[in-house]
Amino acid sequence: MSLTEQREGIEAGRLDMFVDGAFAFILTLLLIGGDKIPDSTDKLLYMLGGVPAFAVCFFQIAFFWHGHVRWRKRCHSADSTGRWLSLLLVFFAMIFVYPLHMVYSGAFNSLSGGALPSDFQMTGGPADMRALFVCFGFAYACMAGTLTLLFLHAAKSAAKRGFNNLDARRELRIWSVPATIGLASALTALLLPLSAPGWAWSIPGFMYSLLFLIGPVVNRFNRRYAPA
Amino acid sequence: MSLTEQREGIEAGRLDMFVDGAFAFILTLLLIGGDKIPDSTDKLLYMLGGVPAFAVCFFQIAFFWHGHVRWRKRCHSADSTGRWLSLLLVFFAMIFVYPLHMVYSGAFNSLSGGALPSDFQMTGGPADMRALFVCFGFAYACMAGTLTLLFLHAAKSAAKRGFNNLDARRELRIWSVPATIGLASALTALLLPLSAPGWAWSIPGFMYSLLFLIGPVVNRFNRRYAPA
Amino acid sequence: MSLTEQREGIEAGRLDMFVDGAFAFILTLLLIGGDKIPDSTDKLLYMLGGVPAFAVCFFQIAFFWHGHVRWRKRCHSADSTGRWLSLLLVFFAMIFVYPLHMVYSGAFNSLSGGALPSDFQMTGGPADMRALFVCFGFAYACMAGTLTLLFLHAAKSAAKRGFNNLDARRELRIWSVPATIGLASALTALLLPLSAPGWAWSIPGFMYSLLFLIGPVVNRFNRRYAPA
């Protein structure tokens, strides 16, 4: 390894350490902040009722974290664009974690007919609903958008050095899907009149169901065009 | 190293960093959440009374963490099964930490005749006892079961590549012991009638005493079949 | 690699891990401590109003963290001066984080005419203002000064080994700018009479605007004298 490469390796490694540490932190924030340590069996059972929402949040954020890991595999160099976009991803994740948890614990609470508890009460009716979906959608779009920009940057710098950037461009297309869905859901919630019927408010929520398509798509792409 | 191997090394390294950071976090959660900073000598002594329970929790969770370290020694590659099972282990550890602490601080409290303090009061009698043992046993089985699956995966992928997978299969058998004990204890607690006499409720607890067999077994296996 | 070099690599790597982990922590402290988890949409919107101040703090501290990363690129060896200065940087960052957040959330609150919320109320008039600017300026000067000393140390040890220390000396000059500005702002705030008119209190604040010059300067230097 030349000296420059080694230096880049150190800088890239430390950025990764920072990102990994921050993501590990963000996930535990959900636990620290959301619940006091239970001091009776009832409170323990109440806390365990929040596990499904916690699980979805956990794997959602782990999914974004893994996006950053995949980005690093495509882009080994340490330049300032990659650095600031990575820090931006951590920053959005820190903000994202609260609306994410609120949306999921509210959703599990209403889907289970109140059997699963939720610290979050939605008392304000449609205005509340709109605010929540706009926050969530916008935060979602920010995170997926940052990852899209990271892969765009990886694709560009690979092209500049004359490397194959098929993988980076494929990931770029994949991450642009959740970014677009998040933005579309936020806009839908913003444009829905407050007098819309109750069922209409589930539209921005159901738009996220399209995301479950990404998992198989990623795997299929990865398997078909695996780095030889 | 070929390029693919190096990429796998980066991904595996970052997963490890994430897992290590999260486990270091989980252990300190016990401290942050459980006690306010003591502001008088009495409170300091009260806090120190909780040290035995904290010690058992600490080394219990460190034992699971070390299970993941041992898994990495058997399975260097970074594939999606290993990744999601590792994240699942972190997820279960985050949930596991509270019932674990409750059970141990309760146990030390009653074993010491109340000399060691416990924030957790068990007021509900047998129903409380049952809930606690079911939570604990199930959580225990989940964590050990995830490690069993990790080693199963390591054994399978070693076999597929034509490598020796004796170690991985041995570890797989070792970890299936606590998984089975946890599940058995949870089921025993679930099936015990609430009218059972007081001593009967110690059965699911004593079932865990079989675990102390694993330590020497692991060491013996490791020494006999140490990687040459 | 000789054995000594390898040992130094381990020690330097662990110092970096410590610094990175601590900085990732410090950033999340802003989140943990400052806001309870919102349990209603109103509180969520209130929390989101604090995002601009959080963003400025986040990138400000990330800037100092990156200063340490850049220092490591200039100084690979692990000696006790570098170690204690690095620990000093973490120490100042831990103290710095609170006045930093107070100043920025106060500034965004007053710039937005109260639209952006601030937990921090400045009720004491000029005396309050002075205390805040002195704390902030002094903390700022401490952090930037520690980085200046780190680069001074890197330049000296490079010179001693007969290496090129142009980069280290350049960084040294760059970091001495915020150190000087912070000190000058703190002194200005300290020397302003309490009877000074209201606009005079914005002087120590505006002195920080000179900092925005550093970014382009650093990039220009880095591009012109990039390590070949």
Place this chain on the structure above:
Amino acid sequence: MSLTEQREGIEAGRLDMFVDGAFAFILTLLLIGGDKIPDSTDKLLYMLGGVPAFAVCFFQIAFFWHGHVRWRKRCHSADSTGRWLSLLLVFFAMIFVYPLHMVYSGAFNSLSGGALPSDFQMTGGPADMRALFVCFGFAYACMAGTLTLLFLHAAKSAAKRGFNNLDARRELRIWSVPATIGLASALTALLLPLSAPGWAWSIPGFMYSLLFLIGPVVNRFNRRYAPA
């Protein structure tokens, strides 16, 4: 590198990551737990009054952390003794952090004649004093003792492999000093009659002043017998 060495490298590296992350955590615990985020200038100034005590704690714990880093330089292999002693060090550090902070903030409070604030009130007179010194001395002895055992283990395993273990034996002697002082101070406090005059209670405290001898001693040893 042979396969075994590489595997040991991975395990040792992950243990180090765990230890570094946990120590970074422990230091921030002092900040999280001890003070609410200040929301007025008065509270900020009050918090800054706690900085001297925080500084001493920070560098005290960083000193123990650095002891572990130095141990790793003497002992590259990953065996179960080294692992459990490292985990024990983290465990003691987690418990140690509270009495450490109490003692120092109390000391700065009384040395400054109350000018530096302390959350900790010592109302119980000599009995309080005794409890505090016993806790502190015992915790101190535990941490330094664990490091002594780590270096003892390093010296033994170096001897077994036929390597030079001069460094490890030297460090072993160095760390046994604080272990002995801590134990002696705890015993002195325990044996002092409660009716002893006020000045007598400063004896266990002043015994720690002998520790300042270690710094120069370590440096001198390191310089004289530096690894060639």
